[in-house]
Amino acid sequence: MKKMKSSTLRALCMLVILVIIAIGYFTKVGIGNLSGLGWDVFSVLCPLGYLESLLASKTFVPRALISFLAIVAVVIVLGRVFCAWICPMPFMQKILPGFGSKKEGAPASDKPCASSEACGSACTACKPNKFKLDSRHGVLLGALGSAAVFGFPVFCLICPVGLTFATVYLVMRLFAFGETTWTVIVVPLLLVLEVVFLRKWCSKICPLGALMSLISGANTTLRPTIDDSKCLHATKGIECQVCARSCPQNINIRKPELSPVSLNNCTKCRECAECCPAHAIGFPLLPKKQAGKPADGGEALIKTDQAN
């Protein structure tokens, strides 16, 4: 049986959510959008929006906290699944041509062991799955700080998720009610600028992704796991690296200690599982016990150093 490609499946999932939200705009049930998705009085609030709004208004809202904790629980169980399956940004970047920077992930795929030099000299910092900060966390800090200083959720103004749904809503209102305003030009324009010029939005800028990767440090379920009895690297010692090259997040699951990005950034997109020539990668619900893992990692490191 021919399975549907993971990328097609992800695009479909995102489109279905988009259509449900668009229909919801002209019904009265209050589905909302990804900033506050739900049914009538029940909504899950965007976790970043919650933190910004908490800091900006300095008011404690119990229902918003409950919704935040619910999101935290979902992220702990499912990881950053939002980023691959729900967020419209990666999909838009795929269909719209980019300017200004190289294709995402290109440097890492040219040299999958780009960080081996650094790792060789300071390998204590490169333990598998060790939490790493990156530029997104700086943006996150800036977004929260700015909300606290200026008293409004600053990032919400430019959030591509918010802008996407605002575009859908404003265009629908334009045709339904003839509401003409500069907003209906400015909002899509801002969105297109972000999609076209900030090609590394997801890996370098997005504070929402940063927040989720902080939470998903606690995620142990549905993690990509290699079956060493099938993996070409483990069984035959072939420097295959297909999984590392296919990963949109630049995670190297075969050699986590060489990975420039830690595993809590995994969005469960299933690209690696799909690309693996030996079909050795799975996403088990519960983590398997892997007693021999650190030794295996060390061995892999030595091999790579020799290869270089």
Place this chain on the structure above:
Amino acid sequence: MSASNISRRGFITGAAGAACMLALGTVSLLPEGEICRPPGAQDENRFIGACIRCGKCLEVCPNACITPARLEDGIVNMRTPKMNFSRSASQLGGRMGWCDHCTQFNGGIAKCAQVCPSGALSLQDDSSFDTMKLGVAQIETDWCLAWMLKGCTLCKNACPQEAISFDAHKRPHVNEDLCNGCGSCEQACVSLESVSMSAGDRSATTRAITVHPLRG
């Protein structure tokens, strides 16, 4: 956090991003248009801090009187909920177009505030149609038909609070203490809606009675 936890490049990009976020925050220093907010949002500072522009309030309003604020209302206000009592009959499609605090459709509890996930719209316990104060109606005497002595009485007829009274010349005046800003008068006003009369050197740009937010 130790220095090895983030690459130099990542640190610089992150710092630049954070600086951009702070710079973006300064748009709040630009002048903003005055906006009438839905029930439960009359403390403007608290509201603008908490609203994440999810648009749920606009979606559920059974009277179709909440619209997204436009860029013209200010950058920070953009996409936040704005009371709009000047929507035309075709836009309303049979709905009221003014705020009755959901007396008719939700037992007197404003639906917008009920669904607001961020708490930006949060009703006081005693909030009702009679106690709400969304703003206060003001008459544009330059193009009000009644002020041109044409005998129009639409706003007075529409007002559920009996806040509009006529003077000796049958010109309307608003009693600001009685007016709760529900927008019924603005919705009823015909200026700019069907046939608009030009009024000397000033012609109508809004309806002749409009609800303005309270200041201070």
